[in-house]
Amino acid sequence: MLFAEPIEFLDILPWLVVAVAVGVLAFLLGKCIKMYRTLKRNKLSANNKSDEQQSPLLAIRGEYFVLSRDVEYKVGEEGQLKAGKYLLRGDGYDKFQFLLNGEEQDFHTDETLQLTDGDWIAALSCNVLIKPCRDDTQENTSANNGLVD
Numbered sequence: 001m002l003f004a005e006p007i008e009f010l011d012i013l014p015w016l017v018v019a020v021a022v023g024v025l026a027f028l029l030g031k032c033i034k035m036y037r038t039l040k041r042n043k044l045s046a047n048n049k050s051d052e053q054q055s056p057l058l059a060i061r062g063e064y065f066v067l068s069r070d071v072e073y074k075v076g077e078e079g080q081l082k083a084g085k086y087l088l089r090g091d092g093y094d095k096f097q098f099l100l101n102g103e104e105q106d107f108h109t110d111e112t113l114q115l116t117d118g119d120w121i122a123a124l125s126c127n128v129l130i131k132p133c134r135d136d137t138q139e140n141t142s143a144n145n146g147l148v149d
Helices: 009-053
Strands: 059-061 064-067 072-074 084-090 095-100 103-108 112-115 120-123 128-132
Touching: 064 120, 084 095, 084 103
Parallel strands: none
Antiparallel strands: 059 064, 064 128, 072 120, 084 112, 084 128, 095 103, 095 120
16 A cells, blocks of 8 residues: 555544643643742742831940941931941940941041031941940930930
């Protein structure tokens, strides 16, 4: 025979149905995986946003507040510190770098720094201990003098 027998449509119908079903299942599986990844990414993104909105806490050591290294702190009603004059002390260092409103500055232990509303600060080289300076004319009895309530 020179020519093969013609294949009838009914002979290949079961294989055609199986091939289409496998293709549809593969397509749906791909869509489900894509949806899962999108939901997971959105959930992670929402968690990161909520972490960013939390303000850093100030640790207290004796009468000093501890500014952790590489953490930004805001000054004012929306921040962690009140505006005012503060005594700075490097945590184990005489000289340290400090970021004040985006400008890097060098300070020495027992220097003072005047902070105003809207300022933001960050310790760069080490943890920095800060303490509100007391005026001689004003009695300071609050334990949280520099903290915003």
